[in-house]
Amino acid sequence: MRNRNKGGLAPGPIAFVQRKDMETTGVSMSFFCRNIASPQQKKSDCGRTKGLRLNTPCLQVTQVSKSFPGVQALAEVSLELHAGEVVALMGANGAGKSTLIRLLAGATQADGGAIWIDGKPIRLADPAAALRAGIGVIHQEFFLVPQLSVLDNLFLGHQRPLGIISRRQEAHAAQEIFQKLGISIELDASCGQLSVAEQQMVEVAKCLLRQVRVLVLDEPTAALTPRESHRLLDFLSTLRAEGLAILYVSHRLEEVFQIADRIVVLRDGRTVAEGPVSHWQRKPLIEAMVGRPLESEYPKESADRGEVVLQCRQLGRGSSVQNVSLELHEGEILGVAGLVGAGRTELARLLFGLDRRETGSIELDGQPISLRGPQDAMRLGIGFLPEDRKKQGLIIDHGLIENFSLPNLSSFSRGGWMRRSEERQAYDQQQTALGWKPSTPRIPAKLLSGGNQQKLVLGKWIQRDPRVLILDEPTRGVDVGARVDVYRWIVRLAQSRCAILWISSDFEELIGMSDRIVVMHRGRIVSEILDPRKISASDLLSAAVGADRDKTDG
């Protein structure tokens, strides 16, 4: 394994980086897999390494605990990660995954326990220390400077002798690593122009240039299209083959079953289950995460379909939404499928009055309406749960009750003066119903996990008792347990005659929950599926990309 890596690596420009690294950490020369291979390990395959327990793990976390005021985020969690292995870290939101990742990234310190690299205890005082120790973390948010070129970003923060930058050497090293990983991104392009997937690749490459041995990925596919996700998984397989130890954090079960060798499940800050992926099945895995038996993943119940509430004809704005006509009935859940950039969010923004339409008309109960802003839409009974919970759905530094009341201020006040008892009563009522935790009304919303945040956002709209509710990716970043709760509430809303327009990139979810699905592509509705139960996610995907495949490819 060591030899092979060495063979695959051209000496020369890289040697500069390596030599420097050797001075600091004093370990082997090989490129990715710097595990000083023991004799047994040499025999084993670099790929799936299930039988490697005898060896010193690449990364070992023992009995780590961490508590925040009022919350025990991690309670004596232990974890092992071997070279050439992908371990999926799973768990509902708030299970402690993020805390563990932050510990590994050096962003926060544990109260107890230890972290070991190759059997040596290490202290991760800050992010730089984590990188030096060989742990690279790819967060959900990227830390690239959009104005700088790819190359500059790759070497940002690298120590150089006398601070002098040798661009030629750097470009060479970057080229090398890009080639190896099959990345085709221009080094001169500025990072701001790259797609999310490309930026992610740059982040990974940046870590690899620092010679990391452990790669931690936090929900890497959350913002990717299905196609990009697929590519990322291939890419991770390459890295595994190179001998990297990968900790993969995701909610998406399909991916986990596809990529992981082992699965570790966290719940309430403890490791509740662990085992090779072959021992797991979908349902028990979800139950292990949620901590209770699961009746159905998609608790769909049909509601009586009533009159048409919202109708739009030939609606258009620029090239993002063109000629969209659709009808939305009372009690109906209408799914909107499509790839990222297909114009789904833009359509929702038109219907909620966030953008002005350029062509076409919108009718509510058969009456044409004009929406000059969200206030108009809300007055007519339209609600909108936006895609980006943290930036658009919530004011994350403000209290739960302040967030909850924001769209409901007029109903909680008389003549501009707040009726705080009414407000509190309504808050308690919705909190009991939807069950976000913690319920303490004054704590800032950022302390809630993703699932609980989404319940809060849903609660603030349900409080308005909307006639039409537009949901844009309501389950993104929401764990399986909370997801089922969200589904249940949406069904309940539909049953109380609310019309629901549901945008989602999770096609399984759309098929499972919608009464009808329209597929958007390049700003247009390209097909309509009247009975979603009869199709599969791949059918839907091909409809979403299939309209002009030649253009979307490549």
Added chain:
Amino acid sequence: MAEMQSSGRNSHRVRVSTWWRSLLADYGMAFVLAGMIATLSALTWQRQPPGLEGAAEQLLAVAQRTDQPIWLVGSTSEEDQRLIDRLHGALPAGRVTKTVQGGPPDFRRAAQEHPSGAPTPLLLCSSQAGGWSIVSELAQRLPGWEGVRVAVPKEVSGSSFLKRENLINVANQITVIAMVAIGMTLVILTGGIDLSVGSLIALSAVVACQGIAKFSGGVDATWQAVVGWSGLAILLCALHGWLNGLWVTYLSVPPFIATLATMLIASGHAFMLSKGQSIDQLPASFRVLGQGRWIGVPVAVWLMIGFYIAFHWILGRTTFGRALYAVGGNAEAARMSGIGVRRVVLIAYTLCGAMAGLGGVLLSSQLQSGAATYGAMYELLVIAAVVVGGASLSGGRGKILGTLIGALVIAVIQNGMNLLGVDPFLQKVVLGYVILGAVLLDRWRSR
């Protein structure tokens, strides 16, 4: 079951810790202020003449022990005048045979004129008069005054910082900055900044004073004219604030730039209107706001307290207050929740302009004149007060009472340093460090 218990305990811990945190977060500066007041009181503790009441009490006690005729002796200062009036009121009619007010020569003349056969009077002196040598050594200096009794109020120990007059002084000094800081707090809560308040103070002072002096008869102006011109000045400043808001909201000009421009424009207008001169032909009724008192406390301080209570309620208890915090916390999320973001921001800037206008009227009333140089650097002091009060410059966080505390901290520091005789240039340095310290404290506790 075990889980249930632990979650119950946890939620309790959350409550306790957030209670502490929010107390520290909202009013941490109040503790600092209290500490500063305690320190200053200790540092300025010294022997000093008793106040009016104390002096009168001591002297009356002496007077009651005898039935000699009484002379009252004091200087012409306002303080002595009040003491003499007070003693006159308290002593039975006929007891006081002479009142000497003036300097040592006046007293010498009066004492020499005293007929030698008449009974020697008891001298009740103010602290100041007691210090004159002709008074303290009267028995030795003048014939016929042997055995005279001279009563002078004894010195008492006390803090010159905590003296009532000084505290009122502090309050008076801070009213203008504190009032303008209310408007600034609103603007900063939206995530903006208003650099034009200093110039608006000047503009308002000039417009009000020039209007009264030129068009309403100057010294003879009626109180209606005074109110009218003051109102007009405030409205004009509100209009400038509204324009600031328009630039910021509808034309998306960064607040720093928009209000910087307004700062120059308003200042230029103020200089043009006043032709660079100070206007002081003002009627006595113009003095009421800045120099008048009610129950011993300046009217301006009452006004300040009233505005702070009102805005504390507006921010905490109205939909406008909620919207203001929401807009500053996350304008996009606020918009998506149906808040009229532009309207809220526009109102905040307009109110800020109006408060600056009120501050200008107040300042010119305190100084009984108006000039275009008023309010220079006030925008920075006002912003400092808001920041020291714990508001976040990125918006969405801050309390109106925090701003009051911030303004008081600044005033107490300035006043304290004056009492201790600190070099005025060094005072600036100290103030700078205090602002840095406040921001550090803010960072530390928001961790």
